[in-house]
Amino acid sequence: MQEIHDTVAAPARIGVALAGIEQGAPVELDLRLESVSEGVLVTGTVSAPTVEECARCLAPIAGDVEFDLTELYAYPDSATEATTEDDEVGHVVDDTVDLEQPIVDAVGLALPFSPLCTDDCLGLCVDCGVRLADAEPGHGHEKIDPRWAKLTAMMPTDQDASRTEEGRA
Secondary structure (H helix, E strand, O other): OEEEEEEEEOOOOEEOOOEEEOOOOEEEEEEEEEEEOOEEEEEEEEEEEEEEEOOOOOOEEEEEEEEEEEEEEEOOOOHHHHHOOOOOOEEOEOOEOOOHHHHHHHHHHHOOOOOOOOOOOOOEOOOOOOEOOOOOOOOOOOOOOOOOHHHHOOOOOHHHHHHHHHHHO
16 A cells, blocks of 8 residues: 655646646645456545636636546456456556546536636626626616617607707706
8 A cells, every 4th residue: 555645736727618737736645545357446535726707797706626536447367357448447657647537527526517707606797707796886788679779769868858958948
């Protein structure tokens, strides 16, 4: 058995479009490698800082991800290696195991699919794109239903109404 407590740099960006671990970010490994009859069993936790973007307002969010890792790596010529497909189980190659793919897979499952800066985030204004959390109270835009748009040209403007009032006086 061997225990590993180490911090390594992320080799590439890991994650989904709105959330992930940036390339070069510190990834903390707290792992235990045990020799079992069919291979090496790797268990422990992995944690790293994340960079996320709110799915509603696109504000940057700093966070952390931590997850448990349990992975079996088959010894060469073992029954496990002989009875499994190449992509089903990892393999011990030259007395080493490659943890990159299991970590990438686990990060993808641990990160939120639609991260939010707050649970009640209002998002962006659909007309002007301003972040509604930063907009003035009552922010809105006057919209005219396209079915009635031609009638607005027939409506008197405020200037026309004031001229009519002056003509009566």
